[in-house]
Amino acid sequence: MPVRCDTLHMDNVAARTPPGPRFALAVQMKNGPHDPDPFFEELLLGLEQALDQHDASVLLRRFGSAAEELAAYRDWASSGMLNAVIIADIAENDERVLRCRELGLPVVVLGGPHIEGVSLVEVDNSGAMLMAVEHLAGLGHQRLGRVSGPAQLHHTQARTRAFGEALARFGVAGTSLEGSYSPGSGAQRIRELLGADPRPSAIIFDDTLMAVGGLAAARELGLRIPQDLSILAWDDSPDARLAEPPISVVSLDVFELGQRLAQVLLRTHAGDLQTVVHVPTARIVVRGSTAAPPAKA
Incomplete structure (x- = not known):
């Protein structure tokens, strides 16, 4: 091998x-x-x-x-x-x-x-982001949050452009904050997103590890997943499947x-x-x- x-x-x-x-x-x-x-x-x-x-x-x-x-x-x-x-x-x-x-x-x-x-x-990062926003909008979410990867990366930029285009296409509002792909940055950014008024009812993470950190932080804030907040992550992994609850993903x-x-x-x-x-x-x-x-x- x-x-x-x-x-x-x-x-x-x-x-x-x-x-x-x-x-x-x-x-x-x-x-x-x-x-x-x-x-x-x-x-x-x-x-x-x-x-x-x-x-x-x-x-x-x-x-x-x-x-x-x-x-x-x-x-x-x-x-x-x-x-x-x-x-x-x-x-x-x-x-x-x-x-x-x-x-x-x-x-x-x-x-x-x-x-x-x-x-x-x-x-196709753009098509996948469109799919993510369409899924959450189809569930009835009108305000979305997103935690991206580092802004200088080409695939982050493609997803950011597609996020804005998808929000306009499906008639929903959204805010995007930059993360670093670490669980800690996921936790920090979800606290910032949830501190907004009005706050998002669903959050997209550009990475599974950030989503796991964000999910833990949301539960520490007393939110139930998915009753109070929906979380959707990018890329499938054991971390997503073993989370509690298991995390929905944009899977390649x-x-x-x-x-x-x-x-x-x-x-x-x-x-x-x-x-x-x-x-x-x-x-x-x-x-x-x-x-x-x-x-x-």
């Missing part, structure tokens, strides 16, 4: 991986070095299964800073041990992509935007996304730049955290 690791040196990786192409998935740590990110864990499983069929391997590397990540690209390029890298959570004018291009290290960007000279696997088939990403990696390694847009399709998984809003007194 392909090797999964965070901090192994490349000579150790070389000794333990299949003889085919070697790739790396670079991830910025969001919640500390020991907290896994459910999205990337599932993505890696899909990548591994697809790459294993081609005797290829993928290295998952978590970084604590941008400087550390940029240094790793330099080391990977000079060693010649990697054939291509995946860069996720792209920001505007992202220095990582520019650095890899300068180093001659092939790149697959996950989550857009399109950048000249690199492959792209895009996800992240495993399938990993498999599609593997195909693009292999084609990029062969010199064929790819642009794959809007995969996979999102769906709403309804669980115990969403319901119609409370009746007005």
Whole structure:
């Protein structure tokens, strides 16, 4: 099976991986070095299964800073041990992509935007956000809150634009606050949203871990979920399924996304730049955290 690791040196990786192409998935740590990110864990499983069929391997590397990540690209390029890298959570004018291009290290960007000279696997964040707002508006919610990811990220910006467009389309009001993907930021932002007058009757979180933190904070404030407040999170995970109540989610088939990403990696390694847009399709998984809003007194 392909090797999964965070901090192994490349000579150790070389000794333990299949003889085919070697790739790396670079991830910025969001919640500390020991907290896994459910999205990337599932993505890696899909990548591994697809790459294993081609005797290829993928290295998952978590970084604590941008400087550390940029240094790793330099080391990977000079060693010649990697054939291509995946860069996720792209920001505007992202220095990582520019650095890899300068180093001659092939790149697959996950989550857009399109950048000249690199492959792209895009996800339909706009359509998924429209689906989320439509679901809550369809339950009767007239005022929504949202806790987003960091504002500089491309996918956050796409969701923010779509959130505003969806509010107008379905005739509901809404407020969006920026979070950091940590449970603590979810708790902090939900307190701010619930302190407004009038307060939202439903809140969308751009991340499951923030939703778990927000759910706990709402219950500390004495609110019942979903009788007093509905919560809808982005991406499915064990954290969402094991919450009390289980959290309704905007679900992407992240495993399938990993498999599609593997195909693009292999084609990029062969010199064929790819642009794959809007995969996979999102769906709403309804669980115990969403319901119609409370009746007005």
